[in-house]
Amino acid sequence: MAISGLMPKVTLREVAEHAGVHPATVSRALNPETQGMLNSETLARVLAAARELNYQTNTIARSLRTQRSLTVGVLIPDIMNPLFPSIVRGIEDTLDRADYTSLIAYTDGRVDRVDARLSRLRQRGVDGLIVATAQLRDPTLEELLAEGVAVVQINRRSTSKAIPSVTADAAGGMLAAIRHLAELGHERIAYAGAPLRVSTGRARLDAFRRGMRAAGLEVVAERIEQTQSVSVGEGARAGRELLARAPDLTAIVTANDLIALGCYDAVAEAGRSCPDDVSVIGFNDMPFTDRFDPPLTSVHFDQYEMGASAAAMLLRRLSGESSGAPRVELETTLVVRASTAAPPKQR
Amino acid sequence: MAISGLMPKVTLREVAEHAGVHPATVSRALNPETQGMLNSETLARVLAAARELNYQTNTIARSLRTQRSLTVGVLIPDIMNPLFPSIVRGIEDTLDRADYTSLIAYTDGRVDRVDARLSRLRQRGVDGLIVATAQLRDPTLEELLAEGVAVVQINRRSTSKAIPSVTADAAGGMLAAIRHLAELGHERIAYAGAPLRVSTGRARLDAFRRGMRAAGLEVVAERIEQTQSVSVGEGARAGRELLARAPDLTAIVTANDLIALGCYDAVAEAGRSCPDDVSVIGFNDMPFTDRFDPPLTSVHFDQYEMGASAAAMLLRRLSGESSGAPRVELETTLVVRASTAAPPKQR
DNA sequence: CTGAAAGCGCTTACAG
DNA sequence: CTGAAAGCGCTTACAG
Numbered sequence: 001m002a003i004s005g006l007m008p009k010v011t012l013r014e015v016a017e018h019a020g021v022h023p024a025t026v027s028r029a030l031n032p033e034t035q036g037m038l039n040s041e042t043l044a045r046v047l048a049a050a051r052e053l054n055y056q057t058n059t060i061a062r063s064l065r066t067q068r069s070l071t072v073g074v075l076i077p078d079i080m081n082p083l084f085p086s087i088v089r090g091i092e093d094t095l096d097r098a099d100y101t102s103l104i105a106y107t108d109g110r111v112d113r114v115d116a117r118l119s120r121l122r123q124r125g126v127d128g129l130i131v132a133t134a135q136l137r138d139p140t141l142e143e144l145l146a147e148g149v150a151v152v153q154i155n156r157r158s159t160s161k162a163i164p165s166v167t168a169d170a171a172g173g174m175l176a177a178i179r180h181l182a183e184l185g186h187e188r189i190a191y192a193g194a195p196l197r198v199s200t201g202r203a204r205l206d207a208f209r210r211g212m213r214a215a216g217l218e219v220v221a222e223r224i225e226q227t228q229s230v231s232v233g234e235g236a237r238a239g240r241e242l243l244a245r246a247p248d249l250t251a252i253v254t255a256n257d258l259i260a261l262g263c264y265d266a267v268a269e270a271g272r273s274c275p276d277d278v279s280v281i282g283f284n285d286m287p288f289t290d291r292f293d294p295p296l297t298s299v300h301f302d303q304y305e306m307g308a309s310a311a312a313m314l315l316r317r318l319s320g321e322s323s324g325a326p327r328v329e330l331e332t333t334l335v336v337r338a339s340t341a342a343p344p345k346q347r
Numbered sequence: 348m349a350i351s352g353l354m355p356k357v358t359l360r361e362v363a364e365h366a367g368v369h370p371a372t373v374s375r376a377l378n379p380e381t382q383g384m385l386n387s388e389t390l391a392r393v394l395a396a397a398r399e400l401n402y403q404t405n406t407i408a409r410s411l412r413t414q415r416s417l418t419v420g421v422l423i424p425d426i427m428n429p430l431f432p433s434i435v436r437g438i439e440d441t442l443d444r445a446d447y448t449s450l451i452a453y454t455d456g457r458v459d460r461v462d463a464r465l466s467r468l469r470q471r472g473v474d475g476l477i478v479a480t481a482q483l484r485d486p487t488l489e490e491l492l493a494e495g496v497a498v499v500q501i502n503r504r505s506t507s508k509a510i511p512s513v514t515a516d517a518a519g520g521m522l523a524a525i526r527h528l529a530e531l532g533h534e535r536i537a538y539a540g541a542p543l544r545v546s547t548g549r550a551r552l553d554a555f556r557r558g559m560r561a562a563g564l565e566v567v568a569e570r571i572e573q574t575q576s577v578s579v580g581e582g583a584r585a586g587r588e589l590l591a592r593a594p595d596l597t598a599i600v601t602a603n604d605l606i607a608l609g610c611y612d613a614v615a616e617a618g619r620s621c622p623d624d625v626s627v628i629g630f631n632d633m634p635f636t637d638r639f640d641p642p643l644t645s646v647h648f649d650q651y652e653m654g655a656s657a658a659a660m661l662l663r664r665l666s667g668e669s670s671g672a673p674r675v676e677l678e679t680t681l682v683v684r685a686s687t688a689a690p691p692k693q694r
Numbered sequence: 695c696t697g698a699a700a701g702c703g704c705t706t707a708c709a710g
Numbered sequence: 711c712t713g714a715a716a717g718c719g720c721t722t723a724c725a726g
Contacts, residue, residue: 011719022697027721034722039695060410060472061719064702069407080436082634085426092451101450101471104439124448125407261638287429291608293640358703369713374705381706386711408703411718 010053019049026050030057063125072314073121074102076132077109082257082286083303084132087154090307091130098315100127107133109229114140128314134158134165136199150317154310156199157327164317166310166328167199168284173299173332174207175214177253177281180297180334182215184342186251186279190223192238192263194230194255201226204255204283222246227259235262236269243270243278250278250343257282257289257298260339264292275341285335295337301330357400366396373397377404410472419661420468421449423479424456429604429633430650431479434501437654438477445662447474454480456576461487475661481505481512483546497664501657503546504674511664513657513675514546515631520646520679521554522561524600524628527644527681529562531689533598533626537570539585539610541577541602548573551602551630569593574606582609583616590617590625597625597690604629604636604645607686611639622688632682642684648677 016023021042028034029046038046049055063069072095076084092102103124105117114133118140121129128150134141138158144151145163153165181189191208194201205224212219222245227234235254239262242249252267254260260282267278274280274294282289285300309328316322363370368389375381376393385393396402410416419442423431439449450471452464461480465487468476475497481488485505491498492510500512528536538555541548552571559566569592574581582601586609589596599614601607607629614625621627621641629636632647656675663669 012721013719023719024698024721025696028696031721037695042695056466056470058472058719059470060407060416061702062721063407064405064411064704064718065720065722067702078436079426079432080634082429082432085429085432089425089427089453092453101467103448104451106436106439119403120448123403123406125405287427288635288639291639292635293638293642295640359705360703370703371705371714372712375712378705384711389711405703408718409705411702411720412704412706414718 010055011058012055015046015050015053015055018053019046021046030055068127069125070100071124071126072100072102072311073118073124073126073129074104074132075114075117075121075129076104076106078106079104083155083284086287086303087132087307090304090309091311092307094308094311094315100315102130109133111135118144128152128318130154130310130314132156134199136197136202150314152310152314152317154306158199161327162325164313164325164327166306166313166330167203168299168301168306169329169332170200170203170207171210173283173301173334174204174211174253176332176334177283177297177299178208178211178215178217180336180340181251181253181279181281182217184279184340186343187217188220188223188246188249188343189217189251189253190242190246190249191225192235192242192252192254192259193224193226194259195228196226201255208253220246223249227255230256230258232258232262232265235259236265237262239263239266240269243267243272250345251280251340252278253281255283257284257286257296260296260298261292264339275339277344279340279343281334281340289335290337292339294339297337297340298335299332300335301332306330357402358405359402362393362397362400362402365400366393368393377402415474416472417447418471418473419447419449419658420465420471420473420476421451421479422461422464422468422476423451423453425453426451430502430631433634433650434479434654437651437656438658439654441655441658441662447662449477456480458482465491475499475665477501477657477661479503481546482544483549497661499657499661499664501653505546508674509672511660511672511674513653513660513677514550515646515648515653516676516679517547517550517554518557520630520648520681521551521558521600523679523681524630524644524646525555525558525562525564527683527687528598528600528626528628529564531626531687533690534564535567535570535593535596536564536598536600537589537593537596538572539582539589539599539601539606540571540573541606542575543573548602555600567593570596574602577603577605579605579609579612582606583612584609586610586613587616590614590619597692598627598687599625600628602630604631604633604643607643607645608639611686622686624691626687626690628681628687636682637684639686641686644684644687645682646679647682648679653677 012023016026107113132154134153134156157165193205225238225241227238252263263280267274282296282298285298289296359370359373363373454460479501481500481503504512540552572585572588574585610627614621629643629645632645636643
């Protein structure tokens with residue numbers, strides 16, 4: 001195929017001249033919706049001319065005229081966070097099939113950057129939004145909703161039930177994690193959580209508490225510590241705190257793999273070993289967890305599917321096919337690796 | 348800040364009416380380049396009106412008129428390849444500061460997808476391209492070059508010296524890797540390489556050979572194996588091959604961390620251990636290599652900087668500031684971790 | 695079934 | 711210094 005310059009250079013008018021018809025006729029010939037209006041002979045002639053000249057629709061001109069950019073804004077904390085590449089790929093593959101393109105914007109977890117990012121996306125004329133940065137109470141999202149903007153939340157969600165979302169089933173994952181530990185013989189299970197201002201932090205803490213009770217185990221305040229941000233460093237801090245406050249704990253369940261990695265550090269610093277002295281469980285099952293030392297037992301969900309499903313949901317809204325606010329919860333499963341074992345006293 | 352709808356709704360004309368001037372005057376007032384033409388009183392009045400109505404330029408309309416989209420196409424194999432998130436982030440942060448946006452497209456390493464991807468980017472009117480998918484012989488890139496398209500190669504480069512590029516210094520990295528092994532006492536060092544149709548594969552193989560000679564070590568054909576693709580699976584295959592053909596090898600240098608991970612598997616399968624029996628060295632130093640089992644000794648370069656530098660280079664071309672074809676080589680350093688140790692016989 | 699016209703929201707040479 | 715006009719490349723009611 002020939003790449004004939006980056007800006008499209010052949011215009012509708014040139015194709016029209018070549019085929020001896022009016023530009024409007026070319027436009028109709030190239031649009032599957034309006035193709036039927038044309039005499040089949042005319043259609044064939046126009047199509048031949050378009051092919052010959054290697055005509056490509058100028059998306060910018062079309063967008064200005066139709067007031068639709070075929071573009072979707074994707075707001076995420078940071079693509080360098082290992083959770084997001086798969087999600088983004090799932091989104092983009094799905095959008096791509098519908099001839100949509102995504103414009104990605106980063107907040108780096110800073111709430112004060114959201115509006116500026118959104119504003120730039122708006123300038124670019126995005127038709128809808130996929131937002132992975134929802135706060136539990138999120139006035140910005142409420143506002144978008146009120147204005148009828150097509151928006152889908154992903155991974156996290158705000159309290160508003162009116163905004164569609166795709167999240168991971170925290171309850172199922174946590175329950176599986178705790179059951180696994182209980183079956184190994186653990187009783188003094190600690191929890192290192194993610195910030196409570198976002199739904200993942202809140203949901204996983206709730207799920208931990210419920211899961212413990214369901215397993216007939218005691219939820220003790222000293223064995224729960226929240227992080228201020230989702231990072232290895234904060235995970236290590238939380239791990240240290242827990243080990244200092246409750247030295248007899250035998251397992252730490254976490255809200256995130258990075259926090260789990262921090263707990264690895266805290267356990268090692270305390271002169272203990274994972275999994276022999278302390279079992280650790282992550283959440284998200286990020287890439288290469290199976291390569292960690294030790295391989296991390298983690299709650300898994302399909303990240304690519306999360307992205308794909310959110311994009312499909314948004315496309316449905318954009319095409320007017322759906323108007324409800326579905327809240328999809330993706331199945332979570334526990335992937336057992338080598339960071340969990342029977343507690344020391346059992347040996 | 349108020350988000351007033353996703354598509355920009357306040358137009359230049361409305362601001363003009365509000366300020367009692369002609370739309371052209373508003374346009375001039377909002378453009379720093381033409382602001383100076385205006386009476387300062389008029390300017391102030393227009394700016395006040397624009398602020399009051401929360402006017403945002405409609406990028407699509409502006410692009411159609413100016414024939415510049417302020418958009419750059421980024422062609423990469425796959426964002427799920429751990430090399431790319433940092434590179435992409437470096438690109439986007441740099442573009443962002445110049446009010447450019449990136450449109451990302453994926454090839455999944457398939458040469459036959461390049462033209463279709465490029466074609467879609469063209470439809471979207473991108474002003475330039477950053478390409479991470481260069482083949483050693485790359486007719487598509489030659490064609491783009493011939494048409495005067497602004498394009499920068501990243502990570503890989505084609506043989507054409509006329510296309511600017513930002514790559515990692517393979518020679519320096521390889522030399523450091525081999526020196527490190529030689530100092531530990533290794534002599535029978537093997538190499539598991541990346542496909543030779545891309546520059547990274549070619550450059551790293553050449554660098555390995557030169558490095559070996561520079562260290563006074565023998566380059567033996569049985570101790571060199573190429574992979575068909577850069578993946579853990581192919582790395583394992585290459586590793587097995589090497590261990591079968593040259594069982595007395597004591598170290599494997601690789602062209603990529605994923606290949607190194609595959610070599611971990613091959614070494615384990617052979618009932619040997621890393622680093623006690625076989626040392627392994629990666630290339631790229633992807634995220635979390637320090638968490639692997641064992642932590643991977645790898646050739647490091649600044650991936651974010653690679654992206655940032657390529658984007659800056661492209662912006663310079665787009666603004667007409669530069670017209671040469673710089674070939675930047677980023678410094679590489681060896682990060683020594685626990686996958687390398689003295690060879691067994693030395694113990 | 696096809697054409698002619700209008701217009702999406704900007705910018706910029708051209709007047710005055 | 712500011713306005714009036716043209717036009718970027720499309721699509722789509724409106725005629726015929």
